[in-house]
Amino acid sequence: MRLSRYFLPVLKETPSEAQIASHRLMLRAGMIKQATAGIYSWLPLGFKVLRKLENIVHEEQVRAGHVPMLMPTLQSADLWRESGRYDDYGAEMLRITDRHGRDMLYGPTNEELITDIFRAHVGSYKDLPLTLYHIQWKFRDEVRPRFGVMRGREFFMKDGYNFDLTKEDALHAYNRHMVSYLRTYERMGLQAIPMRADSGPIGGDDTHEFLVLAETGESEVFYDSVITDLKLGERVVDYDSRAECEAIVTEWTTPYARTDETHDKATFNAIPEDRRRSSRGIEVGQIFYFGTKYSEPMGATVQGPDGKPVPVHMGSHGIGVSRLVGAIIEASHDEKGIIWPEGVTPFHAGIVNLKQGDSEADAACEALYASLTALGLEPLYDDRDERAGGKFATMDLIGLPWRITVGPRGLKNGVVELTSRRTGESEELPPEAAVEKLAQIYAGHVLRPAF
Numbered sequence: 417m418r419l420s421r422y423f424l425p426v427l428k429e430t431p432s433e434a435q436i437a438s439h440r441l442m443l444r445a446g447m448i449k450q451a452t453a454g455i456y457s458w459l460p461l462g463f464k465v466l467r468k469l470e471n472i473v474h475e476e477q478v479r480a481g482h483v484p485m486l487m488p489t490l491q492s493a494d495l496w497r498e499s500g501r502y503d504d505y506g507a508e509m510l511r512i513t514d515r516h517g518r519d520m521l522y523g524p525t526n527e528e529l530i531t532d533i534f535r536a537h538v539g540s541y542k543d544l545p546l547t548l549y550h551i552q553w554k555f556r557d558e559v560r561p562r563f564g565v566m567r568g569r570e571f572f573m574k575d576g577y578n579f580d581l582t583k584e585d586a587l588h589a590y591n592r593h594m595v596s597y598l599r600t601y602e603r604m605g606l607q608a609i610p611m612r613a614d615s616g617p618i619g620g621d622d623t624h625e626f627l628v629l630a631e632t633g634e635s636e637v638f639y640d641s642v643i644t645d646l647k648l649g650e651r652v653v654d655y656d657s658r659a660e661c662e663a664i665v666t667e668w669t670t671p672y673a674r675t676d677e678t679h680d681k682a683t684f685n686a687i688p689e690d691r692r693r694s695s696r697g698i699e700v701g702q703i704f705y706f707g708t709k710y711s712e713p714m715g716a717t718v719q720g721p722d723g724k725p726v727p728v729h730m731g732s733h734g735i736g737v738s739r740l741v742g743a744i745i746e747a748s749h750d751e752k753g754i755i756w757p758e759g760v761t762p763f764h765a766g767i768v769n770l771k772q773g774d775s776e777a778d779a780a781c782e783a784l785y786a787s788l789t790a791l792g793l794e795p796l797y798d799d800r801d802e803r804a805g806g807k808f809a810t811m812d813l814i815g816l817p818w819r820i821t822v823g824p825r826g827l828k829n830g831v832v833e834l835t836s837r838r839t840g841e842s843e844e845l846p847p848e849a850a851v852e853k854l855a856q857i858y859a860g861h862v863l864r865p866a867f
């Protein structure tokens with residue numbers, strides 16, 4: 417992409433309505449524009465990051481054996497009356513009446529709709545296990561939408577639902593979700609800690625929330641510092657292996673880690689003092705096992721091996737995809753702007769032409785652009801006729817992890833400058849070597865989607 421042809425409405429002024437860094441930076445970097453309270457348009461740069469996160473979520477869900485689909489945003493109230501949640505859900509649910517006077521709602525979550533699909537099409541235990549998921553917009557009429565996309569009213573969420581014959585099978589699904597979520601967050605350059613949580617209106621006994629540590633997080637968290645050393649890294653996981661999934665879950669859930677809702681002082685104080693940590697966290701996901709809470713009232717049964725109908729054991733599992741954009745920025749920025757992790761960056765590298773119109777500089781930039789593109793990388797080329805200072809400030813603000821600076825002086829010596837946004841360190845090297853270095857840096861990353 418050439419900046420002269422892009423739509424990147426960066427703001428010079430710090431917007432006064434934004435209280436936290438990620439909200440400020442998303443507005444300043446031209447990623448989002450508020451449409452109305454808690455509802456945002458995703459401008460091209462923001463949309464690109466959102467798509468990258470969505471793509472990672474899909475890849476990790478499919479890898480875990482879960483099946484993607486798409487359910488609508490609007491639902492009929494009747495299904496929610498069946499489960500008993502229509503009245504329970506309260507003012508957070510946006511209720512709509514259609515022209516025929518039928519009660520509808522904008523889905524805040526999809527347990528009822530998926531259970532209805534399941535009961536219509538699945539009849540035998542032989543069709544289990546099954547986990548279906550989708551990534552779709554949700555609406556919750558939050559009392560206080562704030563912090564930009566972190567607590568919106570309309571937000572983008574991955575929600576998945578497992579259907580199993582027995583509790584043991586459903587707990588394996590729970591474990592599979594935990595492992596796939598850990599992988600998902602790691603690929604996004606984030607550390608999200610699973611913490612035992614309260615189940616709230618979804619209901620159920622077993623539930624963990626995933627929290628990214630950040631001062632601006634809304635949850636108070638308490639944990640044993642050893643948990644922050646855990647990493648999945650390059651481990652290959654066999655998601656069909658109960659033992660393997662369970663071992664990883666045990667590894668991550670043995671050290672103490674809880675939110676204020678489930679915090680237990682006595683257990684916490686038993687941890688050696690130098691490992692006790694309390695701070696704040698952003699909830700970026702949650703998994704639940706809730707047994708037959710929906711399958712019983714809604715009649716989602718399968719014929720068991722003995723021919724008798726059995727209500728299926730279910731769980732639901734969510735990732736806050738749009739909130740994650742903000743969470744990543746909270747975890748990775750400085751006073752100049754955003755610093756994208758390589759796995760989610762909207763463009764892989766910026767090319768800054770210090771002397772637009774200089775035939776050699778222009779040609780060198782074009783050549784770099786072509787070589788990077790040929791490798792499947794996406795450069796953002798600042799080809800505007802602007803001062804270098806302004807170009808650098810824009811690149812720093814939008815946070816591409818790598819910048820190649822091209823100017824007539826360097827080109828005389830056959831070099832360009834490659835700068836890391838994270839460390840600020842620069843090195844001079846021939847253009848081909850810069851391309852080669854970027855190819856190596858991004859070798860382990862999935863580059864698509866390219867829009």
Ligand SMILES: Nc1ncnc2c1ncn2[C@@H]1O[C@H](COP(=O)(O)OP(=O)(O)OP(=O)(O)O)[C@@H](O)[C@H]1O
Nearest residue numbers: 565566567568571573699700701702734735736739
């Ligand atoms: N209003 C919101 N804006 C953006 N993301 C949200 C919002 N509400 C929930 N999410 C995201 O969706 C994920 C799954 O939804 P879940 O039902 O667990 O939310 P929740 O526990 O009600 O969230 P919270 O406690 O933050 O209100 C959450 O972990 C969070 O990342």
Ligand SMILES: [Mg+2]
Nearest residue numbers: 625699701702
């Ligand atoms: Mg939650």
